Amino acid sequence: MSQSLDAYLVVSGILFAIGSFGFLARRNAISMLMSIELMLNAVNLTIVAFGAFIPALNGTASVIALMVMAVAAAEATVGLAIVMAIYRNRRTPLVDEYDAMRQ
Amino acid sequence: MPIPDTVPILGISWGDVLFLVLAAVMLGSALLVVTLRDIIRCGLAMIVAFGALAGIYVMLGAPLVAAAQVLVYIGAIAVLILFAVMLTQAKNAPVRLVFQAQALPAAIAAIVLAVMIALTASATDWGAVTRRIATGTDALARLLFSSYILPFEVVSVLLLMAVIGGIFLAKREGRDA
Numbered sequence: 001m002s003q004s005l006d007a008y009l010v011v012s013g014i015l016f017a018i019g020s021f022g023f024l025a026r027r028n029a030i031s032m033l034m035s036i037e038l039m040l041n042a043v044n045l046t047i048v049a050f051g052a053f054i055p056a057l058n059g060t061a062s063v064i065a066l067m068v069m070a071v072a073a074a075e076a077t078v079g080l081a082i083v084m085a086i087y088r089n090r091r092t093p094l095v096d097e098y099d100a101m102r103q
Numbered sequence: 104m105p106i107p108d109t110v111p112i113l114g115i116s117w118g119d120v121l122f123l124v125l126a127a128v129m130l131g132s133a134l135l136v137v138t139l140r141d142i143i144r145c146g147l148a149m150i151v152a153f154g155a156l157a158g159i160y161v162m163l164g165a166p167l168v169a170a171a172q173v174l175v176y177i178g179a180i181a182v183l184i185l186f187a188v189m190l191t192q193a194k195n196a197p198v199r200l201v202f203q204a205q206a207l208p209a210a211i212a213a214i215v216l217a218v219m220i221a222l223t224a225s226a227t228d229w230g231a232v233t234r235r236i237a238t239g240t241d242a243l244a245r246l247l248f249s250s251y252i253l254p255f256e257v258v259s260v261l262l263l264m265a266v267i268g269g270i271f272l273a274k275r276e277g278r279d280a
Contacts, residue, residue: 002122005229005231007122014220016217017213017214018134018217019133020209020216021212021213025202025210026137027203030187034149044168048160051165052163052238058236060246062165073180074265075265076183077183081268081271084191087190
């Protein structure tokens with residue numbers, strides 16, 4: 001099982017689905033950012049699994065995975081800063097109360 | 104006493120057992136991340152999920168990616184998220200519902216997505232070899248600093264931009280700013 005690509009792909013697909021559920025269902029903005037991190041990790045697992053099982057992709061996959069991690073760190077920084085800025089104005093971290101543009 | 108090749112009672116190999124345990128820990132704590140009420144506990148469960156994923160990277164023969172996972176995700180992103188949680192959760196806020204009204208359709212959609220990905224992944228012939236190939240850190244460093252030197256430098260500029268943008272956005276504004 002641990003010697004087949006399919007098992008890793010299935011695990012990463014389930015992780016991605018869990019992350020997408022969290023992003024769609026949670027009310028807290030920081031919970032939604034955590035769910036995005038879970039989805040990014042699922043994609044990273046897929047990339048590394050392909051790199052480990054397909055010889056032509058062997059070194060490149062690790063390079064791409066490291067790049068994805070750096071971009072994820074940048075995304076978390078800016079996303080959390082935006083959440084903090086909105087929190088200072090609206091005094092709530094819940095996304096369904098951010099309705100200023102709806103009125 | 105020599106260690107047998109397979110697990111004595113179950114009859115499967117040790118690698119499979121390790122993979123199953125790591126995958127179960129990772130998926131279980133990921134479920135806790137999206138379902139727990141207390142958001143601090145969500146963040147702590149996320150750290151467990153990241154650690155188990157680092158173990159899976161080691162199993163896949165990518166030790167540098169596993170080390171970067173521990174350093175970047177557990178060391179930086181998880182701490183950043185926990186700080187943001189502590190700064191944005193009001194102490195006297197009333198206990199509210201955790202989920203949106205669309206949680207049930209979202210759960211159904213997520214289950215359908217997981218089943219579809221699983222079926223597609225196992226039905227497709229990827230042309231993969233059955234033996235894992237480890238990625239040596241030496242070869243990876245040579246690749247990163249020769250073929251991929253331009254993306255590497257662009258990522259460093261991106262991180263600098265993210266730092267400046269994060270400070271600008273999160274900065275407390277002055278009286279007249």
